Amino acid sequence: MSAHTISANGPQPPTSTYRLQLRPGFGLAEAADLLDHLHRLGVGAVYLSPILTATPGSDHGYDVADPTRVSEALGGERAHADLAARAHALGMGVVVDIVPNHMSVARPDANPWWWDVLEHGRDSVYARCFDVDFDSGPVLVPVLGDDGDDGRAALGELTLADGHLVYFDKRFPLAPGTFTPGDSAAQVHERQHYRLVSWRRGDSQLNYRRFFDVDHLAAVRVEEPGVFDAAHAEILRWAEEGRADGLRVDHVDGLSDPGGYLRRLAERFPGWIVVEKILAPGETLPASWPVAGTTGYDALRTVCGVFVDPDAEPVLTALAREHGVPTDIAAVDHQARSHAANELLRAEVRRIAALLPASEHTEEAVAELLASFDVYRSYLPEAEPAWARAVRTAAERRPDLEATLKTLDRTVREDPHGELARRVQQTSGMVVAMGTENTAFYRNTRYTALNEVGGDPAEFGVGVSAFHEANLHREAAEPHTMTALSTHDTKRSEDVRARLAVLSEIPGDFADAVRRWSARVPLPEPSLDLLGWQTLLGAWPISDERLVEYLLKAAREARLGTSWTAQDPDFEDRIRAWPGQLRADADLYAEIRAVAESLDRPGWSNSLGQKAVQLLGPGVPDVYQGTELWDLSLVDPDNRRPVDHGRRAELLDRIERGWRPPVDASGAAKLHLVRTCLRARAELRPSGYLPLAAEGAGAEHALAFARTARGSREPALAVVATRLPVTLADAGGWGETVLPLPPGEWTDRLTGRTLAPERMDGLVTAHLAELLDRYPVAVLVRR
Known part of the structure; x- marks a missing residue:
């Protein structure tokens, strides 16, 4: 059992979560008004996007500007306290997303910590809060317009007003004693602890660490105990006052010492903790992390993948090649990562290279190593094999850099907690995310259902046995990890992926259509x-x-x-x-x-199937806002559009009165399924995991498992889903296919139909043609 598994006496996880994206106009008060609806739906905890004070105008909250206060734009402290009280009165928990890795510096006057650093330089009381290389000179602030003159003309647009330097809508502080009447703005600017420079210099010359290549998000050094205390005082107060029962930690790979940070957090925060960590296939969290698990991209990969037909791969690969789309997944990935390391993150590569003996090819070696990890980052010394593989791969790709790579490897191994080791590991995750997710996934478009955060486009679908193995492992090692199908960061929603999965069943028809269509109206x-x-x-x-x-x-x-x-x-x-x-x-x-x-219709079948197995499988399932109905959203900001909760409430009213909606364009059938699953989960608290195998001609199209209820050793819950519905229909349907169930009397909570034992030994034989005649899924509960 991993160290990060929650013990029986440890923090209690929610039965499920419902993610809400807060913004001005839909803040904490509006979220509180939604709690009764979520409670009726069966949700165990409301899960909030970041609520600390963000930069003015923020519509997502990840650009925190002041970590010491709840955002007034979202309702402030009183609204947060009211939401928590109302949630707890309903028996629901409150989970909050936190952003420890970075703060927004887009508006210096909105960030008191950054303002003080710009005003006082290395003498600022907040200087140690940010990862700034003060030895390299003034802090470079890349905000100036640049028409090819490196921002020189833009410097002439600086003005002085109210004791500040002003550049259009941005204000900057003046160090004490640096201004006398009659001085020009240019003269005053030269006396500051910072320099305003061209926006184009951010990628190559920046001297503060940032979030990815986003210059206006400056990294925070939470590995420093004092910085941790200052950045988390408000968050920890929520726990003390009963206003937060769980935390979702954003971008844990960007931290200098993720394990150390999480151990410090777990010591101070008594609730449920999950981390936004993207695991490569087969990768697991470091055992020393005292968290419940991840935010669920690993589950997303297997749940969505099992509804994809792997037999489509050769046809779709041939189409891509004919189309001129690259199909060498590894090559495209490496090319994109190399661009990220050599161009977009050049400043970070240079800072790493400066820690090594000077060499003509040092920066090249650093960039090649950063592009060679098969995981987002290694965690030394605990996860040494990932580091060793990256060094070996880099040397194989660039034999001419082998000597420099050996020096880098030796230096890191001699001091795995040193600055060089920390910076390489921090940066590798940035390279993978920017190269793979943000670039390669848009270049290698052979079959985009696979191009998802945490996904592997080279792995064409997931087999049923692999799906069950993943669930068995999750139940044994991380039973309280979060699972997800849609998030605010997914490239496309679960229902879009469900429709794309149908294309894997008709690859020839799709390929022929694309050939015709592209010939007439190509992009x-x-x-x-x-x-x-x-x-x-x-x-x-x-x-x-x-x-x-x-x-x-x-x-x-x-x-x-x-x-x-x-x-x-x-x-x-x-x-x-x-x-x-x-x-x-x-x-x-x-x-x-x-x-x-x-x-x-087959897309709806896939949507219901993947939702059922996610909501009732191992882990703590999250429902992303609005996805209880069909939701065909794409990548952000599309997936952060306002949700019509009123429409969902109207449909829920009808379902509570006994309506069993048809599977149609309204999406009410999905709402019925989500409510049924969440309420069954809250009632039974399922545990354990038993794969179930169908028998008959359609056996491969049935995906089923059973689980026990709290306080019981016998299976009390069974889930049945349909996979590959088009080929099932083409073969004539379920026919005589049956699913043997453990002994007892089983009732499908979706239809109300009861299955009684047909055999002397008490076993139940479910005839899938009858069981799944109304819905392509079944939620069976045993008396």
Whole structure:
């Protein structure tokens, strides 16, 4: 049993969570008003996006500017206390997302810590809070406009007002004694502890550590006990006052010492803790971390993958190659990671290289190592094999750098807690995320259902046995880890992926359609074109505005025809024109509509199946806001749109009165399933895990397992889901396929139908053609 498994006497996890994205206009008071609805749904805890004071205008809260106060824009301390009291009165918990890795410095006047550092430099009482290389000179602040002159003209736009330096809407402090009447803004600027420089210099010359390549998010040194105390005083007070029962720790890999941080946090915070940690296939959390587990991307990979037909791989690979889309997953990945290390994170690479003996190829060796990890980061000395593999891979790719890599390896191994080891490990996770998730996933578009956070596009689907093995491991090692299907960071929602899974059952038809469609109305780059057709079908129906915004973001992330920093107007105008061109071709658009609508029913089946096995499988399931109905959202900010909770409440009222909705476009069937599963979970507190195997011609299409209830040793709950529904229908349906169940009388909570023993030994034989005639899933509870 791993050390991070919660003991029987340790923090009690919620039975489930419901994630809410707070923003101005939907703050803590509005979340509190939703609690009764969530309670009726069966939710165990409300799970809030960050609530500390963020930079003015923030619509997500991850850009914390003041960690000592609850955001007034979200309602402030009183609203938070009221929400917690109302949740606890309903028997629900409160889980809060925290951001220990970085703070926003976009508006220096909104961040008192950063303001003081700019004003006083290394003498600031907050200087140790940020990872700044003060020895390199003034703090570089990359905010100036740059028309190719390195920002020199922009310096002329600096002004002095009210005792501050002002650049358009940004104000900066003046160090004491650095201004006398008559001084120009340029003269005063030269006397400060900081220098305003071109925005283009952030990637290569920045002298403070940041979050990824985001210059306005400065990293915080929470490994320092005093900094930890200051940054967490408010959070720990929530626990003391009963206002937080659990924490979700954002971007744990960005911390200098994740294990040390989590041990300090667990010592002070008595509740349930999960970490945003993306595990590679087969990877596990370090055993020394005293947390319940991750935020669920590892579960997402297996749950969604088991609904994909692996037989589609050769057909979709052939289509991609014919289309001009690269299919060597590893090569595309390494190329994207190398770009991240050598270009986007050049400043971080230079800072690491400066810790090694000077050499002509030191920066190259550092960048190659950072691009060679098969996990997001290693944790030395505990997870040494991951480090060793990365060094070996880098040396194999670049034999000419072997000597420098050996020096780097030796130096790190001699002091695995030293600055060099820490910085390499911190940065490797940034390289993987920026290279793989934010670039390669938009270039390798062979089959985008696999291109998900924590996913592996090279692993085409997950077999039933592998799915059960993953659940068995989760129940044994991390029974209280979070599981998820949609999050605020997923590339596409669970229901979009469910529709894309249908394409894996009809790869030939899809490939032929793409050939016809692309010949008539192509997008301007092959990878984007193939992504565009999958997105159109997966998110159908989708507005032109949403589709264009998504494709623009995808194209800029891929950096193949345009990018965030070098936008190509002609290329992007062709993207903007694409939806209109599709509509203008009436015959083409009618064919697209027909294909898209043919995905509806099997897509709904996949959606219900993956939701059932997530909600009742091992772990603590999270429901992302709004996904109790069909939700066809794409990557942020699309997945942070307002949710119509009123519509969901209306449907819930009808279901509570006994309505068993049909599986149709309303999505009410999914709401019925979510309510049924969450309430069964709260009632039975399931544990254990027993795979169930169907018998008969359709056996491979049944995904089923049983679990025990709290205080019982006998199976009390069974879940049955349909996988690969198109090929099942093509084969004639379930026919005589049956599912043997443990002895007893079982009732399907979705339909109310009871299954009685048919055999002398008490075993129950469920005929799947009858059991799944109304819904493609069943939630069976034994009397």
